Amino acid sequence: MSAHPGDCCTTTQTDTQRRTILKSALGLAAFTAVSGLPWMMPELAEAAALTKEQRDAMTPDQIIASMKEGNERFRTGKPTPHDYLAQKRATVGGQYPAAMILSCIDSRAPAEIILDTGIGETFNGRVAGNISNDDLLGSMEFACALAGAKVVLVMGHTSCGAIKGAIDGAKLGNLTGLLDKIKPSVDATVFNGDRSSKNDLFVDAVATTNVRHTIEEIRRRSDVLAGLEKDGKIKIVGSMYHLVGGRVEFLS
Ligand SMILES: [Zn+2]
Numbered sequence: 001m002s003a004h005p006g007d008c009c010t011t012t013q014t015d016t017q018r019r020t021i022l023k024s025a026l027g028l029a030a031f032t033a034v035s036g037l038p039w040m041m042p043e044l045a046e047a048a049a050l051t052k053e054q055r056d057a058m059t060p061d062q063i064i065a066s067m068k069e070g071n072e073r074f075r076t077g078k079p080t081p082h083d084y085l086a087q088k089r090a091t092v093g094g095q096y097p098a099a100m101i102l103s104c105i106d107s108r109a110p111a112e113i114i115l116d117t118g119i120g121e122t123f124n125g126r127v128a129g130n131i132s133n134d135d136l137l138g139s140m141e142f143a144c145a146l147a148g149a150k151v152v153l154v155m156g157h158t159s160c161g162a163i164k165g166a167i168d169g170a171k172l173g174n175l176t177g178l179l180d181k182i183k184p185s186v187d188a189t190v191f192n193g194d195r196s197s198k199n200d201l202f203v204d205a206v207a208t209t210n211v212r213h214t215i216e217e218i219r220r221r222s223d224v225l226a227g228l229e230k231d232g233k234i235k236i237v238g239s240m241y242h243l244v245g246g247r248v249e250f251l252s
Pocket residue numbers: 104105106128129157159160161162163
């Protein structure tokens with residue numbers, strides 16, 4: 001196999017073409033409406049954050065599917081290589097997040113990381129025990145009714161200290177009132193066995209009940225969000241993040 005006289009030039013041209021194609025693909029993802037989206041095309045996610053056109057083209061179900069795919073990438077050790085500086089630059093002029101996530105303050109459950117999302121893709125409310133209150137409801141109403149997010153994801157997690165505190169009836173300053181919001185979930189959890197904070201299975205069962213309770217509270221106390229959901233404009237869904245294994249389990 002002898003080298004063709006034009007090999008060097010052919011190779012150069014091919015490399016240039018490849019770079020051009022890649023650049024065009026990234027530009028397409030960054031600046032125009034396309035059927036796919038960064039969450040759905042992780043190879044393009046580093047190009048920029050969500051555009052308004054991309055976000056508006058998504059259905060709530062597609063957004064939920066994208067979050068599941070993002071968690072799968074995280075869980076299997078294949079997260080998107082985010083270019084945070086590019087995402088930062090792309091979002092200076094505006095933001096078009098697809099979802100609002102309400103999760104616990106636990107340092108082991110950072111929503112953006114475990115769902116493999118970037119800057120400008122989700123609103124994030126964090127409070128111990130992922131409960132709702134007036135201010136969080138207002139934040140969620142802003143996210144969905146004014147800023148266009150289409151999914152509210154309430155995310156609890158296993159081994160939650162706030163849940164354990166509520167089970168134990170812990171009292172400390174302002175924390176007492178916060179834990180009072182979790183106590184109805186302790187009482188409502190049907191569980192055969194040791195109902196103490198020492199029992200991980202009970203703690204996680206209460207945490208799951210608490211996620212469902214928070215969703216009920218959102219619907220009951222926010223006419224704005226309940227109305228958007230009734231009209232099919234948003235979906236309000238619950239999930240549990242498993243510290244062991246890293247899976248976000250979506251509750252039906
Ligand atoms: Zn927690």
